C-alpha cells in the first residue's frame with residue numbers, strides 16, 4: 001500500500017523524461033527539414049538530394065524533400081513512375097495491377113492522400129469487410145471478429161464449421177497461453193501457432209496474412225510486420241482478451257480496415273508526381289553504383305549522367321540496394337541480400353453481372369497448396 005505513491009511518482013518522473021526525450025528527438029528529426037527550407041530562403045547552398053526508385057516510397061520521399069526546399073533528383077529505372085502501383089482503365093473497367101487498398105491501421109497512406117488533395121477521393125469497401133476461405137472444396141466465411149484470421153470473439157468462432165471441436169478447444173485456451181516475452185524476433189506463424197494452435201493458422205490466419213504480404217506467415221517477421229500483436233500479448237496476456245478490451249473501450253464503430261481511391265491507387269502516383277515542384281525526374285535511369293565523392297555521394301547509372309548529391313535515399317528492391325551500396329556500407333549488404341522476394345502473378349478477369357451471383361464478401365483466400373491461387377478479390381463487390 002505504501003509503495004503506491006512512490007511508484008506513481010516514479011512513473012510521472014519517467015513519463016516526463018520520456019516526453020522530454022521524445023520532444024528532443026522530434027526537434028532533431030525536424031532539423032534537416034527546417035535547415036533546408038531556411039537555407040533555400042537566404043540563398044545558402046540548398047541540400048541536394050537524390051532519390052532512387054520511383055515507386056510509391058521514392059515518390060513520397062521526393063515529395064517530402066521537395067516540399068522542404070531541397071533540390072531533388074528522382075531517378076527511376078523503368079519508363080514510368082509508380083513501381084508496383086499501377087492502375088489501368090480498359091473497356092470501362094478499372095484494373096489494379098498491384099495494390100488495390102491501403103490498411104487504415106497504419107494511417108500514413110490516408111494522411112498522405114488528404115495532404116495531396118485526394119481526401120474526397122478516398123472510399124471504403126461497399127459492404128461489410130467479410131472474407132471467405134477455401135475449405136474442402138467450398139467457400140466458408142471467416143468467423144466475424146477474427147481480425148486477420150485470429151479469433152477475438154468466442155461465439156462466431158465456436159459456430160464456425162471450419163474447425164473441429166478439438167481445434168476449437170485448442171484455440172480457446174489462447175486466453176491462458178503464457179506470453180512469449182520480448183526477447184528476439186520470431187515468425188508471425190510461430191507466434192500464432194503457439195497462441196491458437198495449428199488449425200487457426202493453417203486454415204484462416206495464414207491464408208489471410210499470405211494474401212496480404214504475398215509470403216508465408218511462417219516466414220514473416222513478427223516484429224517487422226505485426227509488432228502490435230506482441231504488444232497486445234504483453235499488455236493483456238492474450239489476444240482474445242486484447243480484442244475484448246479494444247471492443248469495450250471503442251467509442252465509435254470500428255473504421256473500415258481497408259480504403260482506396262475512387263479512380264484507383266494510380267491517382268496517388270499522379271498527384272504526387274504533380275507536386276514534385278522543380279524536382280528533376282529521370283526515367284530509364286538504372287542505378288548501378290553509389291560511391292563517395294569527398295563529403296558527397298556520386299551515383300552512377302546505366303542510363304544517363306552521374307548525379308552528385310549530399311543525401312541519397314534508395315527506395316529500390318533490397319537486392320538492387322545491396323548491389324548499389326557495394327563497399328560503401330558493407331555491414332548493410334549482407335542483411336539486405338538475405339531479404340528474399342516472391343514473384344506474384346495477378347490475373348484480372350471480367351464477367352457480365354448477369355453471369356455471376358452477387359458475392360456477399362470481398363473475396364476469398366486459399367490455404368497453402370489447396371489451389372493454384374492464393375487469393376481472389378471480387379473488385380466490383382469490394383469497391384463502390
Ligand SMILES: Cc1cc2nc3c(=O)[nH]c(=O)nc-3n(C[C@H](O)[C@H](O)[C@H](O)COP(=O)(O)OP(=O)(O)OC[C@H]3O[C@@H](n4cnc5c(N)ncnc54)[C@H](O)[C@@H]3O)c2cc1C
Nearest residue numbers: 053054055056057076077078083084098099100101286287
Ligand atoms: C499484386 C500486388 C498486390 C499488392 N497489394 C497491396 C495492397 O492491396 N495494399 C498494400 O498496402 N500493399 C500491397 N502490395 C504491396 C505494395 O504494392 C508495395 O509494398 C509497394 O508498392 C512498394 O512500393 P516501393 O516504392 O517500396 O517499391 P516498388 O513499387 O517496387 O518501387 C521500386 C522502384 O524502384 C525501381 N528500380 C528498381 N531497380 C532500380 C535501379 N537499379 N535504379 C533505379 N530504379 C530502380 C523500380 O522500377 C520501381 O519503380 C501489393 C503488391 C503486389 C505485387
